[in-house]
Amino acid sequence: MSTPFGLDLGNSNSVIACARNRGIDIIVNEVSNRNTPSLTAFGPRNRFIGESAKNQQTSNLKNTVDNLKRILGMEINDPDFETEKKYFTCPLVENKEGGISAKVRFLGEQQEFTATQLVAMYINKIKDITVKETKANIVDICLSVPVWYTEKQRRAAADACRIAGLNPVRIVNEVTAAAVGYGVFKAGDLPEDEPKKVAFIDIGHSSYQVSIAAVKKGELKILGTGYDKHFGGRDFDYAIANHFAEQFVGKYKIDVRENPKAFYRVLTAAEKLKKVLSANSQAPFNIESVMNDVDVSSSMTREELEEYIQPLLERVHIPIETALKDAGLSVEDIDSIEVIGGCTRVPSLKNKLKEIFGKELSFTLNQDEAIARGNAFICATHSPTVRVRPFKFEDFNPYSVSYFWDKEEEDDDHLEVFPRGGVFPSTKIITLFRKGDFEVEARYTNPSELPSGTKPVVAKWELKGVVPSEGETSIATKIKLRNDPSGFYTIESAYTVEEKIVKELVEKEAKEGEDAEDDESEPEYREVKKLVKKADLEIITHSASLPDAVRQEFIEKENALVMEDKLVADTEERKNALEEYIYDLRGKLDDKYKDFASDSEKETLTALLTKTEDWLYDEGYDSTKAKYIAKYEELASKGNLIKGRYLQKEEEKKQAIRQKQEAKQAAFMAEKLAASRQAAKEEPKPEEADVDMD
Structure with missing residues (x-):
């Protein structure tokens, strides 16, 4: 039996959750941490993944790959690549598919691994941790991804799971997973009729996402989403690190940005300082022998930090406004603002969110574990062996998709099937009249909606086996289009139909005072024309998934x-x-x-x-x-x-001691028995009484 397993694949750290013990458990790793560094590294003889990768990162920067989910499914010519490249300490190169690979030294030679392979290595390690901790069989996984992931990126995530030996039962949006957890585990606080309008805000290590949801008992619907792909904890860290780098140029005559190892140590110290300033008004900043045997020291106040991150704070409102517009709501319509993500611990960010909504924020969800818990529950809903409380949820389609075909007898050669703002999972059936085999192509309808650099083609399908009926030049073809629970666009089935004359029973009306069942006359039939299935079509799919x-x-x-x-x-x-x-x-x-x-x-x-x-x-x-x-x-x-x-x-x-103890015990028992017998002898006998038998 497989244990339902959910993974929140974070850009800095990941969290694992399993559905067991009549609840959701967070799985600790080999050093008992509740989150695991999202790192894959390579050494002279073996790989280092997770905690072991973190331990050797400083000494092995060029062969350590982090920010894994930022390059998953990305192409080398993506405009975002130049932005992402600065966050990597290992060389990134183009692979033969046009995607991104990391170039590392492994087993004594230069090797390249694709982003999908790197993520698969990490997921495989996570699976191993889970198996060792739970002593259970792990087969199915629910993996969460950013809401801005395109079809290609979602397919890459599913491929990574399969390479790791797992079955991705669902690829779910991160904020949606947290919202599902809220709907399931906070059910006692939810209404049964009019849904509660909740804004879910997730600001993590690398991105900022907002979803507006309508939640009631047993049901959830995402009404709108917004995001900023380049707004997160790492941007705060870089703002702090660059400030000190500039300061050290003047103060110590060294530029740590010229030395990757030195700048990494400054970044690490900047992250710690950011966390200290979340609870304190001032914090020291000290690093020994950071570069050229120079020790550096400085400090920063919370007010100074707010000044350095002001350009980021000025963008906080944009994703919220986008999500509210999609949902057709205003800030006054929002009943609750649920905040998750490690970066939301920064006081100035919390204050900014509070200012935008004009009300207090809610932190009822665990900021670090909410997404993983939601994933585990979603995975459990797909398990045939685990019983879960019924919960229905629908996600928000962020990009409009149209299907295209060669024009024949139809007035149009395409149709917008899944519009932006629609919910998924969703199914639509279209009818085309075809003369023979044909192709269908799914494309994003409005390229302007997409993240920059996204190719418009989603997938292609070849439909084979179209044969018009005798005497006809074309035949009606029914195609079942699906935006499935993982957000993938598919053709679920396709078949031809033909018009046939069939006999249909005529229902008789009962005469007054009689029952129709008592009518013993012969049943009557009439001939009607109906469309009936003729043959299923062969579907050959060309999607963004890896070839088999x-x-x-x-x-x-x-x-x-x-x-x-x-x-x-x-x-x-x-x-x-x-x-x-x-x-x-x-x-x-x-x-x-x-x-x-x-x-x-x-x-x-x-x-x-x-x-x-x-x-x-x-x-x-x-x-x-x-x-x-x-x-x-x-x-x-x-x-x-x-x-x-x-x-x-x-x-x-030991034997001698045991024998001595046994002898002592035997002597004690004998003495006790003798004393007992002696006491019995000394007891006075009862006097005999004369009994008159007369």
């Missing part, structure tokens, strides 16, 4: 890398076990084991320990798993003889 062959290649590559990582981890474990055994046995030879080994045995074993230790720190420092095992067994074959004598003696001591 490429996806399979990535799956095999990922599986091979997992095995390689496991071998490296096992080898390191065997090496550590050998090192530990050397020190442990050497210490015990002069202590616990000194009376259980002869002088010659000690001499031989000590020499072998020294020889093995020298090998371990010389030619054996980077050896194989098999050699470490062989060296361990060589030592253990001699050391365990001495250990066995010691353990035997210890067991004899």
Whole structure:
């Protein structure tokens, strides 16, 4: 049985949630943290993902990839690429599909991995963490993505899940997932008739999203959305870091922006300072030996921070106004403002939001975990083995999509099927008259609505098997178009229909005073013309998803890398076990084991320990798993003889103690029994009474 699993793939940190124990649990990682750094890194022998990647990031910047979800599904010629590139410390290059790959040094050579592969590596690590923590089978996943993701980016997210060995039952918008969690877990506070109008605001590490929702018990509808793709915690961090970088040029005559490692350390310190200023009016800023052995120190007040981030604060109102316009509402119509995302802890940002809405903000949702909890619940609704309370939700379609075909007998050659502002999931059926096989293409209707650089074509389909009826030049074709729960545009089915004459039962009217069922006359039929299905059509899809062959290649590559990582981890474990055994046995030879080994045995074993230790720190420092095992067994074959004598003696001591305790217990019981018998003898006998039998 698969445990429903939800992942909030954050740009800086990710949160995992599972539906179990009659609720939603947040899964902790291998170091017991409730969130995991969204990083994938590469070393000389293996990969580092999550916490291990964070631990080596400073020393391995060029081979560490962060900001993973910003480049997922992005093309190299995307106008946003130049903006995103500055946030990466590893080289980004164009791959053969026109997308983005990270160029890293791995296993002693330069290698390239696509953004989809990098995200898949990270998701696979998250899956491994979840399996180890829950001891459950993990197959299905609900993954959340930004509301501004296009079809191509959503498809890339689904592909990453599949490469990681997971079935993406749903790709859901991040703020929608949080809203679902609100609707499910705050049901007691929701009305049953007129929906409550709630603004959900999520400001995370890299983006700012707003959704206006109508929520009532058991039901949710997203009415409008807005976003700013380049507004988040990292922008605040860069504003602080650049301020200090300029200050250090004058104060210390160093420019940390020229040294990636130095600037990364300044960025890390800037993030800490931002968090300190969320609770304090002033904070120090100190870094030892930041660059050229120079120690730097400074400080910042909350007022200064607000001044440096003022250009960002002046844009706060724009996504809110867009979302309200889509929803057809004003700020006065909003009943509650639910705020999530780590960046919303900045006081000046909270004050700005409060000023825009003219009312207090609500923080009833967990700012860091709300999205993951909503994801886990959504995944559970798709599980055949988990019972969840009924909850219906519809999302907001941010981009209008039209379907196009070659013009034949129709007046038009296209139709806007899924308009902006419509809800999804949604299904539409259209009828076309075709002479033979044909193609259908989905395109974004209004390119001006799209994020810059998005290609207008969504997908193409080839429909085969169209054969007009005898004597006809064309045939009616029914096509079922779908904007599915994950926001993908698909053709769910297609078939031809033909007009046939069929017999239809004529329903008789009952005479006055009679029942129609009592009428014993013969049933009457009439002939009518009806459209009936003739044949299903073959549908060949050309979408933004990876081709099956490429996806399979990535799956095999990922599986091979997992095995390689496991071998490296096992080898390191065997090496550590050998090192530990050397020190442990050497210490015990002069202590616990000194009376259980002869002088010659000690001499031989000590020499072998020294020889093995020298090998371990010389030619054996980077050896194989098999050699470490062989060296361990060589030592253990001699050391365990001495250990066995010691353990035997210890067991004899324990046995003697047990026998002594048993003898003492037996003596005690015998003494107690004797005392009991003695007491019984000394009890006075009752006097006999004469009984008269007469």
